[in-house]
Amino acid sequence: MYEEIIEKGYSRRDFLRFCGMMGAFLGLEYSGVGQIVKAMETKTRIPVIWLHFQECTCCSESFIRSSHPIVADILLDKVSLDYTETLMAAAGYQAEENLHNTMEKYKGEYLLMVEGSIPVKNKAYCCIGGRTAYDILKEAVEGAKGIIAWGNCAVSGCVQGASPNPTGATPVHKLVRGKPIINVQGCPPIAEVMAGVVVYLLTFDRFPELDGLGRPKAFFSRRVHDTCYRRPNFDAGLFVETFDDENARKGYCLYKMGCRGPVTYNSCGVIRWNNGTSFPIQSGHPCIGCSEANFWDNGPFYKHLASFPGFGIETTADDIGLAVGAVTVAGIAAHAIATNIRKRKMIREGIIHPEEDND
Amino acid sequence: MAKRIVIDPVTRIEGHLRVEVEIRDGHIIDAYSSGTMVRGIEKILKGRDPRDAWAFTERVCGVCTTVHALASVRSVEDALGIVVPPNAEMIRNLMFCTQYMHDHVVHFYHLHALDWVDVVSALKADPAETSRIAMSISHWPKSSTGYFSDLQKRLTRFVESGQLGIFQNGYWGHKAYKLPPEVNLLAVAHYLEALEWQKEIVKVHTILGGKNPHPNYLVGGVPCAINIDEENALNSERLAKIGTLLKEAQTFVEQVYIPDLLAVASFYKNEWGAIGGGLENYLAYGDLPLNGIRDATMFKFPRGIIMNRNLSEVLEVDATSADEIQEFIAHSWYEYPDGNEAGKHPWEGETMFNYTGPEPPYEQLNVEGKYSWLKTPRWKGNPMEVGPLARMLVGFASGKDEFREVVTFALKKLDVPVEALFSTLGRTAARGLETKLIAGWAQEFYDQLLNNIRTGDHRTFNHEKWDPRLWPDEAKGVGLSEAPRGALAHWIRIKDSLIDNYQMVVPSTWNASPRDPKGQRSAYEASLLGTPVDDPEKPLEILRTIHSFDPCIACAVHLYDEKGTYVHQIQVF
Numbered sequence: 001m002y003e004e005i006i007e008k009g010y011s012r013r014d015f016l017r018f019c020g021m022m023g024a025f026l027g028l029e030y031s032g033v034g035q036i037v038k039a040m041e042t043k044t045r046i047p048v049i050w051l052h053f054q055e056c057t058c059c060s061e062s063f064i065r066s067s068h069p070i071v072a073d074i075l076l077d078k079v080s081l082d083y084t085e086t087l088m089a090a091a092g093y094q095a096e097e098n099l100h101n102t103m104e105k106y107k108g109e110y111l112l113m114v115e116g117s118i119p120v121k122n123k124a125y126c127c128i129g130g131r132t133a134y135d136i137l138k139e140a141v142e143g144a145k146g147i148i149a150w151g152n153c154a155v156s157g158c159v160q161g162a163s164p165n166p167t168g169a170t171p172v173h174k175l176v177r178g179k180p181i182i183n184v185q186g187c188p189p190i191a192e193v194m195a196g197v198v199v200y201l202l203t204f205d206r207f208p209e210l211d212g213l214g215r216p217k218a219f220f221s222r223r224v225h226d227t228c229y230r231r232p233n234f235d236a237g238l239f240v241e242t243f244d245d246e247n248a249r250k251g252y253c254l255y256k257m258g259c260r261g262p263v264t265y266n267s268c269g270v271i272r273w274n275n276g277t278s279f280p281i282q283s284g285h286p287c288i289g290c291s292e293a294n295f296w297d298n299g300p301f302y303k304h305l306a307s308f309p310g311f312g313i314e315t316t317a318d319d320i321g322l323a324v325g326a327v328t329v330a331g332i333a334a335h336a337i338a339t340n341i342r343k344r345k346m347i348r349e350g351i352i353h354p355e356e357d358n359d
Numbered sequence: 360m361a362k363r364i365v366i367d368p369v370t371r372i373e374g375h376l377r378v379e380v381e382i383r384d385g386h387i388i389d390a391y392s393s394g395t396m397v398r399g400i401e402k403i404l405k406g407r408d409p410r411d412a413w414a415f416t417e418r419v420c421g422v423c424t425t426v427h428a429l430a431s432v433r434s435v436e437d438a439l440g441i442v443v444p445p446n447a448e449m450i451r452n453l454m455f456c457t458q459y460m461h462d463h464v465v466h467f468y469h470l471h472a473l474d475w476v477d478v479v480s481a482l483k484a485d486p487a488e489t490s491r492i493a494m495s496i497s498h499w500p501k502s503s504t505g506y507f508s509d510l511q512k513r514l515t516r517f518v519e520s521g522q523l524g525i526f527q528n529g530y531w532g533h534k535a536y537k538l539p540p541e542v543n544l545l546a547v548a549h550y551l552e553a554l555e556w557q558k559e560i561v562k563v564h565t566i567l568g569g570k571n572p573h574p575n576y577l578v579g580g581v582p583c584a585i586n587i588d589e590e591n592a593l594n595s596e597r598l599a600k601i602g603t604l605l606k607e608a609q610t611f612v613e614q615v616y617i618p619d620l621l622a623v624a625s626f627y628k629n630e631w632g633a634i635g636g637g638l639e640n641y642l643a644y645g646d647l648p649l650n651g652i653r654d655a656t657m658f659k660f661p662r663g664i665i666m667n668r669n670l671s672e673v674l675e676v677d678a679t680s681a682d683e684i685q686e687f688i689a690h691s692w693y694e695y696p697d698g699n700e701a702g703k704h705p706w707e708g709e710t711m712f713n714y715t716g717p718e719p720p721y722e723q724l725n726v727e728g729k730y731s732w733l734k735t736p737r738w739k740g741n742p743m744e745v746g747p748l749a750r751m752l753v754g755f756a757s758g759k760d761e762f763r764e765v766v767t768f769a770l771k772k773l774d775v776p777v778e779a780l781f782s783t784l785g786r787t788a789a790r791g792l793e794t795k796l797i798a799g800w801a802q803e804f805y806d807q808l809l810n811n812i813r814t815g816d817h818r819t820f821n822h823e824k825w826d827p828r829l830w831p832d833e834a835k836g837v838g839l840s841e842a843p844r845g846a847l848a849h850w851i852r853i854k855d856s857l858i859d860n861y862q863m864v865v866p867s868t869w870n871a872s873p874r875d876p877k878g879q880r881s882a883y884e885a886s887l888l889g890t891p892v893d894d895p896e897k898p899l900e901i902l903r904t905i906h907s908f909d910p911c912i913a914c915a916v917h918l919y920d921e922k923g924t925y926v927h928q929i930q931v932f
Binding site: 044045047052053054055056057058059060061062064065066067070071072075076079080081082084085086087088089090091092093094095096097098119122123124125126127128129130131132133135158159160162163164165166167169187188190191230242243244245248249250251268273274275277278279280281282283284285288290296299300301302 | 365366367368369370371372373374375377395396397398399400402403407408410411414415418419420421422424469473478513517520522523524525526527528529530551554555557558561562564565566567568569570571572573574575577579580581582583584585586589590591592712714716718719720721722817818819820822825896897898902
């Protein structure tokens, strides 16, 4: 910060005056200003803007459930969460001022996190401060270093995007071009996965490896079915026939109850939920596939997969998994090509440096 | 001359809420509350399997996650005549109690406390004095001088970094903050402890419902099977873990939340025990059944209505009667085929968008016309407040000992009259007091569950009506519940095994809705009348009253003169 100001031709005296103003701004007494000077001369925590659009706040709620690291440590030591409607002290004018200041002061440096989809059928379907979600997103994207789309709403439109999608709920990646986006799937994503993505960025100072759908490979490269501790029951043909039957009480496979584990990529079976406590299948309910696009329209939930149109009655879960896997692989190839084209353009325009791009 | 202030976004809430108020001589003379986001989930539900509805409606809210799932499965069970087994009832009650303890603690510390607690002031505190105060109000072990001193150092480093993050630009130093620095430091310490604690209590949901937020529910019971001799079911280890989590939660509520609530309230009671009362009518559907959902006399939270603050009479409510609960859209961005003034019972309800608001970006809403995405519910034409205060008053007026004890305890401790309940602070206190009750009830439900299992009853699901081929051609039902924010109901119509119509009337619809066709205000708008606003550019007092309802929406504030002319631009964009 200090170096930046000196580089721009300001004197140390100017810098100290700026720190004094900051002190007044923060309501500190004069004695506190000296320490601001010290802090400004040292490294800043990465500024984060977290926008909320058409959502239910379950992603924010999940984020604060993180066990490693705990969210207090993330907020106090790792990032500077300058805008989030759920937790920030400021409201109204002061909230918008925070948003504006971070976008100005940290142009090109801040991380943009988005929770929720954006309605496009009538943009007035979601307004904040009298402005549309669409306009707010477009403006915030401009100066963002990168974007994290939290949860199924921001990644695929989730429940409001289910048929007939009355508001035209649209995910972030369909409205944003030319910026790296990490799609962290789930309704909501697992707390430790969310924290894990943030920690990855801060620890390794680069974007995580992503799959063809923009999801971090570290958390979305395996089907729930393949990591499920009940998988041996599936392989042995031991199935729950109805809830709370003898087989349910023995913890048999929930495939016949409609389990979407065979077509769902997520780390529920490995990391599990709430610091490894359990996950839906372990607690007796089939996976509903909440980390997949359009899972709401692949229902009804309690109808098992093999009887779906497109899959013959003889089809096994593995065949279905393979079919979905093939789509994902095709997606990866298409994405790689598109990414390289986009990357060339971004490198040419100086938006990213070749060596720091790991998209 | 009156000024109009707009707060948008109202933060530390769920969703998108905007509040516009008119101020004259430093007091609010009128207020308008607007929900500015719509998703149309009721439209999406049409034509789907009723057994899936809980998952869709659960996504109405991720903060009060579970409550819509519960109301939804109850509505389907009501329509189809399904009775859930006793174990399922107890497990649902445990999930309900877990939700309340989590939600209310997070509301108090992370959504509401910063309206009363000045974080920056805590830097000036004497940690030894904070320690003395902490030990005088509670046995909570984390109360040493060293503990508070370390915390203060951490906070100082944080503030001196110049990056205040979530604390940036709060109304620090506002003269409406009354706590001494030492109490502010105590509250900040517990803000951080509560943030760490809240991730633990939700593990009850994870064990019983597989995940949190958004645990799994099931029409006809609960999905987790009980088998004390099997590692893949709800067994003794899982049950013991729930027992431990509930005990720890009760300790936190009794040793941290309640002492803090009373300590903070003691500094604000004279002023804020008389501000923000608003409506005089209260509605609670009641919840926590002990003998099935149809026997409301055996609910822990009793059902009933109080009119005109008359605590000597509790009236009955019938959610199935077309004359009792109706929704209006005179000031909402919807249309009804039978006209703008009509009221509709939710079974006949419609959700047809009709946005007639200003073209964004806009500075103010046309409050004479339609101005919100919330519909306006009424009971026999009356606006009603719902939420912790309504539940506490209905419990008190019903003569339930537990409610009387806890209310008397708080009034005595704070040395305030019973009228102080009808206020901003009364609402905030009622939330804490019911959490204390719930922490105790959770132990009872847990014991009841263990007793059932001990007697050999392992059932968690009633499969008799699971198969849609056994359903009638047409059916309708209502699922009543108490969400942390108040009375919640889902109305469903089933035709040919699919959802024909689905309507939800949620607590924040009762409280945050726009005016009805008669011009009557709902709870938020009514409660803001008369509230003093010291500095219109820093409307801390508005946040206090709005947050006392724990809104589930998102908002805005601007300044205009009496004729509606813009006098002060507080939007930056």
